[in-house]
Amino acid sequence: MATHHSLNLLKGNVLRQALVDALVKLNPRHQARNPVMFVVYIGSVLTTVLWVQALLGHGEAPTWFIFWVSLWLWFTVLFANFAEAMAEGRGKAQADTLRRARKDTTARKLSAPQRDAAQTPVPASLLRKADLILCEAGEIIPADGEVLAGVASVDESAITGESAPVIREAGGDRSSVTGGTRVLSDYLVIRVGANPGEAFLDRMISMVEGAKRQKTPNEIALNILLAGFTIVCLLATATLLPFSIYSAHSANTILAVAGHTASAAPVSITILVALLVCLIPTTIGALLSAIGIAGMDRMIQANVIATSGRAVEAAGDVDVLLLDKTGTITLGNRQAVAFHPADDVMEKDLADAAQLSSLVDETPEGRSVVILAKNKFSLRQREVDHLGAVFVPFTAQTRMSGIDLQDRHIRKGADAAIEQYVQSLGGHFPPEVRATADKISRSGGTPLVVADGARALGVIELKDIVKSSIRERFAQLRSMGIKTVMVTGDNPLTAAAIAAEAGVDDFLAQATPETKLKLIRDYQAGGRLVAMTGDGTNDAPALAQADVAVAMNSGTQAAKEAGNMVDLDSNPTKLIEVVETGKQLLMTRGALTTFSIANDVSKYFAILPVMFASIYPQLGRLNIMELNPHTAILSAVIFNALIIIALIPIALKGVTYRPRPANKLLFNNILIYGLGGLVVPFIGIKAIDLILNSMRF
């Protein structure tokens, strides 16, 4: 999905589709879902009828005036539709790409969970939960499921956009496979985990398409508030008709007494509709659903699939982040810092063997071993080809890597794996090597034991490296009121050392699934919302308990089902991004609501002096913008429509968010969207009025 990362608002086909959809959405059933815009819709219909009436010679206001007001009211509705269609359009484009991955293939259904069991070919679309299937190299996995037998490398780029293949094997944390991905090597026996239509890919498609999008709790609450505000405005404008009937009658009576002709007329329906539409919060009303869809979409851009909009919203509220140490706080890759030779081995020999074994090892750990040996003993890197060596890659089964060089068989790996290797060759695993390995483990490092054939040479000490910018990140989170808790399996001493270095607020050492779950419950009992990431089956209970739970896509099926988001990149740092996206979503809503409400002030001053001009011409003094009385109302209506278009980019991209304390954030947003909302329309309406007049409108 890497190709969709570029966010181009004006991609040709999305734009074209959005224009079409904007018209399709004029369907009243669609409009009725949004109370604010429905009022505008009714107003547009009403003024259109009044216009037709005017054409027939019964106009309640000048025909041209009704026409233009009506036209711009329709534009207001269309602009709102367009904003929503734009937001949906980007999701649709992604869904189409995903759909291409869901090819209908023929699956090989097995009678028993063994590779050599009897096979029957079945179309993938007919596979049911608990069916057993076999997938071999080159085949597309037909359905979501769990690996029961076999180890294979799988290309998951269709889902994750990540081109490097991943290992899938039976048991453990890497046993889940996703339909639509491709087996590259070996074979897998899979138990199907989802019926057709319920698979991860299906859920993902419906999510990005917004088909299943339901209004989130906060969106509902805001809708209620906006509806309430609309009702006040509706009453305030509708009652102006009887008020003005009384006032006009009364003014005419006074005029008649003074011997003048009666010239005062009640306000026209067209003007009332125009005033109503200008006063109700159309800006936020028009953009509200676009903001919600775009929020989900931003998650998808970040390669996080949320199972509901609710989860995205909850992310904004999180106040405790449980972060796994490895990969989030420290570089997932540890670095070699020391060689600890066995009693009868020179350190330089150990370094030499370690370097040899790591020459072809392209992992950061491997490279760090080569560099350490070079720095310490000036051991030059040698070309593997010159040595005629054979590289033995790391496999899931052996859990070692190394090099075969003439008669030398150098291996490095975890102490347990090497111990087994040495003993299998009849060698003896020295106790001091084990002691060193244990000591390193205890202090928070990772020991890698190096062996040459049946002889254990010593230990390479790898250490955690705290990510360079993480400290500042945590400081920002703290200023946002979010507490960070590091979760690690390390002992408390090591954990404390790393926690202090990284600047987290707290840590949970020697974490087990139970202690993790308890920690979450304790925080929640204190009224806090907790977010965490996890990938293993043993994380599932904690994931299910957490308020925002991001499961790694590389994780098990159980973890993915327990979480309410899936991170396709399987990057635990993403949690911070998820929180920020949630906050940004809520902030965008708040900012545009404030802007919308603040806009009202100017509109009173644009419309009131004109609407009562025939009754009380003295009210012209309220025309502080000095608008032309003929175009003032139209200018306000046009501004009201155009501001929707102008704010679509903010609705889709979200307001700029920088982590800072709540009060500063509020102050800035009030300044920009509150004060801005107050001032901008005064300028905008005046400018439109000037343009209309320069066109001799």
Added chain:
Amino acid sequence: MTPNAWLQIALLIGTVLLLVKPVGAYMAYVYENQPVPGVGRILGPVERGIYRVCGISPQHQQDWKRYTVALLLFNLLGFMAVYLLQRWQGWLPFNPAHMPAVAPSSLAFNTAASFVTNTDWQNYAGESTMSYCTQMTALAVQNFLSASTGLTVLVALVRGLTRKTTAELGSFWVDLTRSMIYILLPLSLVLAVVLVSQGVPQTLDKYITVHLVQPFHQAGASATAPSTLITTQTIAVGPVASQEAIKELGTNGGGFFNANSAHPLENPNGLTNFLEEVAILLLPLAFCYTFGRMVNDTRQGWAVLAAMVILLLALMIPCVMAEQAGNPLLARYCNQQPTPLQPGGNMVGKEARFGPVNSAIFAAVTTGTSTGAVNSMFDSFTPLGGLCPMWLIQLSEVAPGGVGSGLYGMLMFVLITVFIAGLMIGRTPEYLGKKIEAFEMKMASVAILVPPSLVLLGTAVACVTAAGLAGITNPGPHGFSEMLYAMTSQANNNGSAFAGLNGDTTFYNVLGALLMLAARFWTIIPTMAIAGSLARKKIIPAGSGTLTTNSPLFVFILIAIIVVVIALTFFPALALGPIAEQMQMMARHR
């Protein structure tokens, strides 16, 4: 504005602010159901006695529904009592003036609704309609009970904010009893005694007839009819002081006499005028401090108080300015400048002992709170001077509003503000640790929508029906102001009148009564629902990511929301009334 005007305002607001903390702290004891220090020793046994007689268990707890039902039934009972006492007063004792039953029945209906809802709109003249018995047992009693009702709702709401994961909001009966005997009765007693010392009567004797120092001839009904020589005058008296005290303290506003606080026997001098203003503002503002105490953060209370006082001053000061400036059209004919011998300004409809400054201050105080007592006639204020009290009421009576009702009304606005401001910092909004969600928004919207909707609809009906137009005595924008003011006052439970409108007709009696009842109880019910919903929620501890609701910034946003969402919706209507009148006046002046 004259230096005297600034001084008067500063003195009033300063005195009230000094009293806020001690009185507020005292009320916190009352509502936290602790033994009340000092007077508790004397009143404690009275309280326990009442519980024993009425069968109330002081430990009993009610959920929001039971609490509300108890409140509504109690008020229904009060409504019936006031209605029947008026209709039966001819047969009841304490009626030295031999007042017949209050008629028509629509007037009794309107009055019953008016006093039960703490509105005290009066379509009658007290001294020529009500017997002493009705004044004391129906009207004065309801003055106490309606104020207590407001306090109970507020206390329940505050408990909803402070308690967590419970349905219990306290007991309506206990809150009602404690409001009465610890707060309203002792304070009223003190104020009544002071008023008596200043010449306010407190008697059950009949009206006094006095001989005029200067008898005069009154012209006959027609040109041919003989004129009569008038030698005596009847001076209405009665148990005035006791009713006057709770009229102000309970933000009721229903005068014993038709002239209300403009009457020399209700408000004899500058001192009583000042004390009455203090009494009006005292409880609505002091409860802000009580609220702060009860939520364990007094700054929360001060923040809300600040918003109330700022809104009040924002309309009080222009009102004083407009009245002190006088009428520009009269400038040619008479001197309206203040001199050592005259206060200057617009003196039409004002008492000479108060002058334009103290009349305008009183006008703002009585309309900012839901009192509605008057010491001058708003109908003869300058257009801008009349706009200020009207707009203060249209803010939905939150600046600072009625006893209890002002603060719970303000807290509804706080919830709306918290919602919008909370979104702007990217969190699901929360107030005092309670999450504000769809249900609270729904109920707060109802509570906030009801009064303005009733004002607008009521005025619209009056504008286009013959019965409504029949009451208008002044045409043009002034007549519209009178109509708009009448609906505004009743639909916000204020009770003051712009006058000029003939309100004692079946149409206005019935429409007004319905507005008053709807405005009172359709704000109480959603408020109680919110109290119940909040009490069930957890309390989220505050952090640096939490919205601060006691900062000047928050107060600013709160005020802005009230102004834009509510005040400005009345702008078009006001443009057809006082604003048009002001513009016409200015146009003629030029």
